[in-house]
Amino acid sequence: MRLEVFLLIMGMALVTYIPRMLPAVFLHKLKFGPRFEKFLKLIPYTAMSALVFPGIFTVDPANWYIGVVGGVAAVLLAWNKLPLALTVLGSVLAVFLTYLIV
């Protein structure tokens, strides 16, 4: 393996681990107020929303509706309490069928 690539990979591993690790080491020493605890409980919702939007509309850069079909399928299946893996599979299937039809 080339040294340059090895350094790149190791450096990347390090700077990826640091932000993941800092809260593990320091968090238990801090005491948060109720508002901050609530803020932390809301983060999953806002983070997931930002992870999905607007990226989902360009999952197929040429056809925005592909993301819409897959997204609506996922929400409908999850709404009806399907397990996570089946919901994901159902969404992939919906997109696959759309490609077949369109």
Added chain:
Amino acid sequence: MTKGQQYLAGFKEGLAVLFGFIPVGIAYAIVARQAGLTPIETVLMSATGFAGASQMMVAGMYAQGASVAAAIVATFILNLRHLIMSTCVFDRMKNAPLKLKLVAAFGITDESFAMFTTQGEKHSNVYFFLGLITATYSSWVVGTVIGVVASAFLPDMLSASMGIALYAMFLALLTPGVKQNLRLVILVALTAVLNALLSKIIAPSWSLIISTIACAMLGTFFVDLDGKEGESNAA
């Protein structure tokens, strides 16, 4: 539940990500191989970094002849969001032994964060999380290997369809929480709009961080979560 049962439950939950990581692994493997990384280097980056988006970016930068230092700085910035996600994850397992938390930290990704923080109280412990990341980590390495080996053979239409998988997973995890909470729906919509607008002006990695934090702060003023949050509001 015993520690072992928690670990197994987490592992099962984490397997859902396999469908999502195969297409991302394939996409990454294609970029990495085109950038001139060998198969071993391509897989090693997945095994040590465990960060799909950064790996894709680094491979792209390497192809364009960027310096090692520039690629590492860019990775750091792109992964700063994990600082927030890690805070949420470890807030749910404050009393776990430090050794286990240091292992758990390696597995914090967008996906494991999303799956863990949407679990109920019952699964808010380090053993469940370790099981979860065993599944997501294996899926990511396997996805990369499949990408290296099979990217040439997989039908285009199938790999294109699988591109929706991670989005579907995040939406599936969001849905039960927002189902009966209109204010939470409004907050999610606000975040989506803010991120869509911001990412046109600034780098998407910063836009994601800023809209996540700003909207969660805003949410503390008008969203009521079930259970004890509601009580502390009343008090």
